[in-house]
Amino acid sequence: MIRMLPPEIEIYRGYWTFATGENVLKTLIVQHALHLGLCGFLVALLASGYFMKQHRFLIHVAISSFAAILLALFAYPFFKWVSAKSGYSYVFEYTKYMTLTLLIITSALFSVRLIWSRIGLNYSIVTAGAAALVFVFSYVAMEFTYLKTLDHLSIQAKQYDVDIIQTAEDIEITEYCEQLGLICKTINKPDNGITASDELDRRLVFIDTVDISSGIKAEIYYDKWEDKVRLSHYYIFNQQLIFNHSFWIVMISVIGLLHQFLFKKTRSKHHTFTASNKDQSQG
């Protein structure tokens, strides 16, 4: 037969193969380390704005980038260790709370300066604080859209797979469950099945108990943490976080640098918010 599949399908399949492949767990840990590094950049930028008397934004960016790289390098082995010891879900939860804490502290410190002492505002503090606010908002919104909603919808769609097993008569349950990506356990009585106290249950989501033929029942589970599809959701979520947030960081850095480069001679020598406010107070 002639193979004439549109190229898009090939791209889709390639993406799926990677996102559900064996190396995705390693990639996820790298992604978490990278994202923590990006948040570290904002913290370092805010700190440099608070404590450094340096007016050249390039110096602030260089120091913050160095701090971000260091943080990412230290975070990677730590996350790898947590993943090996307790599982990927713990890495996700740890990084979530670490990241959000860092970002909330950054935006709080920015807000304090903004409300109570506007004289001390400079480009580093403003951009780091504003970006941190955007990061917190986008993290929460993207977790809702990419993970929570998608997981529910995936499980909902899986229900149809369970319905097939229930509907069909001439089936080999093990073969069908494997083809449908489900974990099925045949039981004679419902109370003999996997219970909530079972060790396995921590990573399995119970979907349904179904009658597969007269007198025989099966319990159907959807693999929660180790399920390839769920990991692929994490992969896409992390990828989007990294793309979006690094885009923000690149933009604020480039804007700051270009601003100093392009408008330096048309503006006051060290144009910061400090300078403009001093002007106002003098006027």
Added chain:
Amino acid sequence: MIDYLSAYISFLGNNSSVEDWSGIVHYMQSSLLMTLMFINIFLLFAKNLNFIVVFVVLALSLTLGNDLIPSQLIIKMTGQLFSERFAETNTESAKYILLLLTMLPHVTLIAMKSYRSVARFVMVVVSLAFLFTTTIFHFGYFHGIQSVTIIEHSRLPFVVSTMTEKDFAKACNSLPIKCYSNLTHDSTDLIGEPWVLAQFEKQIVPETRYANGKTISEPMLKTNILGGGAEVVWVRYQSESDWRIVISEEILDPITNSLQIHFWLQTLIAHFIWLTLGLFVIYRHEQYFKKKAFKQ
């Protein structure tokens, strides 16, 4: 939280509600895009931004919405100028082509000192942000999530196509799928799916593979980008006069609905932030320059 989520999930299953809401969100997003384009055009003739112009342009964009841009025509022309492949692309891309065209002259203008201004510089940054964020979200939703979910949920039509006659009939009656059996290649026009028919006409059907000794084609994947939601089609070829076709009709609807509405919503929020932030920066700079001029 879970109750809200359940309510939201059931909303995503309702095609007409999602269509209505994503229509509204898309309209607002298009208005922002057009506002930016008109500001870019205005700045070609004026060095600084007049905020009355911004409000007029915004009101015009919100009133006229999508009608302002002949997207179909632009895509057709791009197809004729460059490649036929462009003519088949999403009409939404016409707006981004126009945005790029209105932004490019400003890149040249800000490179020259006498034409450089804060407004021009900021609007180039905002235009770049519009283009990049849309690209990132597009890849995330329509090449990331869609590829994973569409392939994952392609298992069901595959399993149905391999069932015995009796189970095949039962499954087709009880599940939200479309099934056809005893078809020949010539009788495929019985299928009321224009997209499936188009694939047959192009002969993009089968690289066959074998499952339990049965000949099954590779799946045909219809993406959400093509419109009308995503679908998976499996073809099982048993003999010249017995083809089976299974189409996952409504199974992927909630997922494709979520992709559609989340994409527009996320794009709207991102674009709104960038545009308002850009306008705020221009406004603050104008105030600063005025005060400075007043003092001098």
